[in-house]
Amino acid sequence: MRHYSKQPRFLLAVDCIIFGYDGQELKLLVIQRGFEPCKGEWSLIGGFVQLHETAEAAAKRVLKNLTGLDVMYMEQLHAFSDIDRDTEERTISVAYFALIDIQKYKQQLSEDYHPVWFSINHLPDLIFDHNQMVELAKEKLRYKAALHPLLFELLPAKFTIPQLQNLYECVYNTTFDKGNFNRKILSTHLLTKLADKDKLGSKKGAFYYKVNTKAYNDNFHSFLNFVANPHKIANGS
């Protein structure tokens, strides 16, 4: 068994796969990389882990710098350690995926990074293994959102059921019956109906709802099965 002192040391980075939803499409936030190698190319938001912080703290720091926002949904995706994944020096990257309310974010635009939202269906080529990270994140988003009430995180505090349905339809690239969707969502008792309506989407108007935070926290980890067979749908098989 080898000693600590004889072991190699590695650069440790974090990269963030940041999803947003503009009411029409699922989007991904990317930047033009500001330093060599690959300066100017499209890249996920990332940064190096410092001595005094965990990888998670580093990811939060990076996100905070970018968006000015603290609260958001974030979870670890995967650690990537391919030998040549970074062309400059061997670097291990822990990828995190985050869901943010695109509206809230808009006012807090960071001047340092010049981030851009791309439609998930028309992404530019990204540096290193970032394409692979995004693919894995998309898969995980579909997987988890089929089982847990995750996608609320992408919407503003007030939203309508048809808006939520449209979001689910974007994520799974399919359509749902509105009647059944309605009942399924409301049967979770995770939403509280508000008094006012959104009149932009239709003449009749659709009632706003907000997340019932207590029920949401209590029930997040129970399986909800929003979507019949997300993998089949996602893979088109």
Added chain:
Amino acid sequence: MRHYSKQPRFLLAVDCIIFGYDGQELKLLVIQRGFEPCKGEWSLIGGFVQLHETAEAAAKRVLKNLTGLDVMYMEQLHAFSDIDRDTEERTISVAYFALIDIQKYKQQLSEDYHPVWFSINHLPDLIFDHNQMVELAKEKLRYKAALHPLLFELLPAKFTIPQLQNLYECVYNTTFDKGNFNRKILSTHLLTKLADKDKLGSKKGAFYYKVNTKAYNDNFHSFLNFVANPHKIANGS
């Protein structure tokens, strides 16, 4: 934006959460640590990542050294990066969880490590954050096995449905109706019935089955929903 050269470097380790099943109980493989710090204390199998290998390759190398086996189910669990998780020096650990056929393994015992199988319900205290890793791995095992035909990996090549049921009952700490369990498993068409019976478990004897490898590989990623509500069962809530 900081330069590569000014970034800190970290030790990178892997740790393996190895599950087995002896026909009675779910088990975890641990060793007595062979070097300082915490020499002699109970620990997961682990090792340092080398310059020429990915984290996954390091985990496979460690498992191969220990068990002599190549083929087994392994997947990345989580990267652990708490600042004080290793008492000697800051170390990031990528944890992997593995499922192995305890029978196959028995013949290949490594002399170097003196590994011991502990019942998952009577684990000793482990070093560092290894207890936390095991908890997360148990959670993930329950989560995945509820949706994917994962637990076959813990059984020998030939097994009976009642044996499989007992394994599921161990993992979820509950009981299932044998009739319904039978139908549910067979409805997946993932198993091929063999001609011979196991007569040890009962007088009548139960037919052996083997995994239909093609169907297994084709269907692993489709959702199967073996267990009604695994989280509720697992949490007892």
Added chain:
DNA sequence: CCAAAAGTGTTTATTTTACACCCATGA
């Protein structure tokens, strides 16, 4: 009034659950 989207009702199909019952056999 009417088109268009929100939302409700209702019927049918499918899946899950509970449990009764038959089967094979070693002691």
Added chain:
DNA sequence: TCATGGGTGTAAAATAAACACTTTTGG
């Protein structure tokens, strides 16, 4: 022959899916 676990049958309950229909309102 009978106790024991393996395996099948079946009816009831719960869930999901399909789709008709009613509501509201801006143009």
